[in-house]
Amino acid sequence: MNAIVTVVGQDRVGIIAAVCTKLAGYHVNILDISQTILQGSFTMVMAVDVGGASAPFGELQSALAALGEEMGLSIRIQREEIFNAMHTI
DSSP, rough: EEEEEEEEEOEEEEEHHHHHHHHHHHTOOEEEEEEEEEETEEEEEEEEEEOSSSSOOHHHHHHHHHHHHTTTTEEEEHHHHHHHHHTTO
């Protein structure tokens, strides 16, 4: 199953490393990644494969949200079909 991870917040060193390390710890494979910095604001969108994750999806959501809180960022993960439905006009 695929999911979309979004990360938004003030740019700083180590954001990509921290998010990727957390995902790797749960055996989540990164399929695609796009990131940009615009006037100091960091935005990243990742397509990931959670099919082989070592924990339930809800636990992964909580772990990423906690990491975001710790880093002063918004980090969310949504199932791909839900993300697509929310962003389709």
